[in-house]
Amino acid sequence: MMLDVDLQSVQEARHCLEKAKAAQQLVAGMSQSQIDQIVESMAEAAKAEAGRLAALAVEETGYGKAADKTVKNLFAANDVYQAIKDMKTVGIIRRDEQNQVWEAALPVGVIAGILPSTNPTSTLIYKSLIAVKSGNAIVFSPHPSAAKCSSETAKLMQAAAERAGAPAGLISCVSQPTMASSLELMRHSLTDVILATGGTGMVKAAYSSGKPAFGVGPGNVPVYLHTSADIPVAVRHIVQSKTFDYGTICASEQALVADKAIKRKVVAELKKQGAYFLDEHETKKVASVILAGNGLNPAIVGKPPQAIAELAGILVPPEAKLLVAEESEVGREYPFSVEKLAPILALYTVEDWQEASRLCSRLLALGGLGHTLGIHCQEQQVIERFALGQPASRIVVNSGTTFGGIGATTGIMPSLTLGCGSLGNNVTSDNIGPQHLLNVKRVAFGIREMKLDTASGSAQASAVSAAPPAAITREEIAEIIKSVLLELQTTGK
Numbered sequence: 001m002m003l004d005v006d007l008q009s010v011q012e013a014r015h016c017l018e019k020a021k022a023a024q025q026l027v028a029g030m031s032q033s034q035i036d037q038i039v040e041s042m043a044e045a046a047k048a049e050a051g052r053l054a055a056l057a058v059e060e061t062g063y064g065k066a067a068d069k070t071v072k073n074l075f076a077a078n079d080v081y082q083a084i085k086d087m088k089t090v091g092i093i094r095r096d097e098q099n100q101v102w103e104a105a106l107p108v109g110v111i112a113g114i115l116p117s118t119n120p121t122s123t124l125i126y127k128s129l130i131a132v133k134s135g136n137a138i139v140f141s142p143h144p145s146a147a148k149c150s151s152e153t154a155k156l157m158q159a160a161a162e163r164a165g166a167p168a169g170l171i172s173c174v175s176q177p178t179m180a181s182s183l184e185l186m187r188h189s190l191t192d193v194i195l196a197t198g199g200t201g202m203v204k205a206a207y208s209s210g211k212p213a214f215g216v217g218p219g220n221v222p223v224y225l226h227t228s229a230d231i232p233v234a235v236r237h238i239v240q241s242k243t244f245d246y247g248t249i250c251a252s253e254q255a256l257v258a259d260k261a262i263k264r265k266v267v268a269e270l271k272k273q274g275a276y277f278l279d280e281h282e283t284k285k286v287a288s289v290i291l292a293g294n295g296l297n298p299a300i301v302g303k304p305p306q307a308i309a310e311l312a313g314i315l316v317p318p319e320a321k322l323l324v325a326e327e328s329e330v331g332r333e334y335p336f337s338v339e340k341l342a343p344i345l346a347l348y349t350v351e352d353w354q355e356a357s358r359l360c361s362r363l364l365a366l367g368g369l370g371h372t373l374g375i376h377c378q379e380q381q382v383i384e385r386f387a388l389g390q391p392a393s394r395i396v397v398n399s400g401t402t403f404g405g406i407g408a409t410t411g412i413m414p415s416l417t418l419g420c421g422s423l424g425n426n427v428t429s430d431n432i433g434p435q436h437l438l439n440v441k442r443v444a445f446g447i448r449e450m451k452l453d454t455a456s457g458s459a460q461a462s463a464v465s466a467a468p469p470a471a472i473t474r475e476e477i478a479e480i481i482k483s484v485l486l487e488l489q490t491t492g493k
Helices: 005-027 032-048 050-061 066-084 120-133 144-163 179-187 200-207 231-247 260-272 280-290 305-312 353-367 380-388 401-405 474-490
Strands: 091-096 101-107 110-114 137-141 171-173 193-196 221-225 253-259 275-277 322-326 344-350 370-376 392-397 438-444 449-453 458-462
Touching: 005 110, 005 137, 005 171, 005 179, 032 050, 032 066, 032 120, 032 144, 050 066, 050 120, 050 144, 066 120, 066 231, 110 120, 110 179, 110 200, 120 137, 120 144, 120 171, 137 179, 144 171, 179 200, 193 200, 221 231, 221 353, 221 401, 231 253, 231 260, 231 322, 231 370, 231 401, 253 260, 253 353, 260 275, 260 344, 280 305, 280 322, 305 322, 344 353, 353 370, 353 380, 370 380, 370 401, 380 392, 392 401
Parallel strands: 110 137, 110 193, 137 171, 221 253, 221 370, 253 344, 275 322, 322 344, 370 392
Antiparallel strands: 091 101, 101 438, 449 458
8 A cells, every 4th residue: 555645755754864863873983084085085976977967957847057057066066075175073173272272073963954946966965065074964855846866966975975985874865855754854853953955934944943953045136336346347247147057046146236327338238248128018027927926936947038038928039148127116016126046137226335235235125134245346445335234144246146155256165055144034144064063062171260259259260360270291181182082982963
């Protein structure tokens, strides 16, 4: 007798968690060099199969371009790997000799990895790398529309890990995902931390699961073009960024905010570089297909401009790279002002950077608080004053926000999970890496005596009257290190 699909998926999630728990306990006892060999093997396998996995994702989901998804897979396998490969994540990872405090890393345990449909394979590669680098196991819950390509990617990463000495079950993926299995995965007693990338509803479910969770909010990214901007370069960055994988990365540009003094030049350059400006009739037609129900219309996500135009009942040139409509208002009733995971941009006009600042803040408040903002400007003072006033965690200067936000063209941590901080109801504003998937233990030596003021009944630490710290022999230090390492090997997390 066939079991109910939900029951089957829940049971599969439980089975994956049980195997992950056993695998993680083995990995927790490995050395830094052993962990690093496993992670290197995984990165090499992801690089070798980047193109095949990208093609599988496009074929299954219908979102984006295979060539660009290949680049995203390679970004995870190359850029993310290079950023984390030398990171200390096992044993004592930092020593503050002045304050005599050592920091020792402990893995968090078993991670529930929630995957999106827009970037399934690249996100899985990235999350697998940072999870294993920090000594954890990870079980993935893919979006149902990306289940096959996600499962294939997880099998590839697990096989590569095993070739380098990892145990079975370290990386797994629910093959028949349902809402019931996702909730089970997030709430199960064997799950220690949730790493969620997906729609707003799924991220909220992660935060309400009762487990520690790293989630991300939406990214309604505004980009300001100041009068000092190098317009041809700025527009090139914007077009390249917004059209990459047909706009499926949440850090991609959503609205351009241009100073009035340069608007004509900006419009001319956008047209020169492949933007198609919608007239009033076309703007209304495209606006009618941007939203569906209470959210973004999935029919436009990751689709080329021509497909979106056809859906809206209009025609655009075959060479058009993106659709642009002039807008002046902000709100859900103005669809061009919301996040659009597609090659569609709104263009606003302002008098100066102060008006631009107010408008960008409103756009972020509509659906991108704490995420990302871009500015193209050559005046340092304007950049500083503008950036400090914006409710965004990443301010990308003179670069495309898609690539700048994930750390591909900027110096921030390469990542495919971008925290939005408390502004976006997230636990962190960082780009998530292995350091977020570790518990850190402090080994703190006494360096001062406690001075007790018996007359007033108070107590305070005094370095002035303290006796000098007792000398520590090499043998004593060796014993302390042995005890810390022993606990790291015997504790599950």
